[in-house]
Amino acid sequence: MSLSQAQKKAMRGIGHHLDPVVTVAENGLNENVIAELERALKDHELIKIKLALAERDTRQQLIDAIAQGTSADVVQTIGKMALLYRHNPKANPKLSNIARAKQHHGRH
Known part of the structure; x- marks a missing residue:
């Protein structure tokens, strides 16, 4: 699935x-x-992950591997x-960061 610029x-x-x-360290x-x-x-x-790796190229390879491995x-x-x-x-609206953000914005 390809996200639009507006979605991103x-x-x-x-x-x-x-x-x-999740923090991904040297052991990958x-x-x-x-x-x-x-x-x-x-x-x-929608999740944020931390890559505790010094090397930028290694971080990018790991991000690519994670995205491919999780279909994210x-x-x-x-x-x-x-x-x-x-x-x-089928995400639980109480857990989904997307659903929670929509609920929050709907209250204004």
């Missing part, structure tokens, strides 16, 4: 306030990290942070 902009606004839910992608990413994407749809879209990368999105039509 809206998601960046939501993601700005999120804390990283292992089963536990993938499982946690899968759970976070299923529950929250990379919304944004800034430094050691990445914002990932994967649509879940």
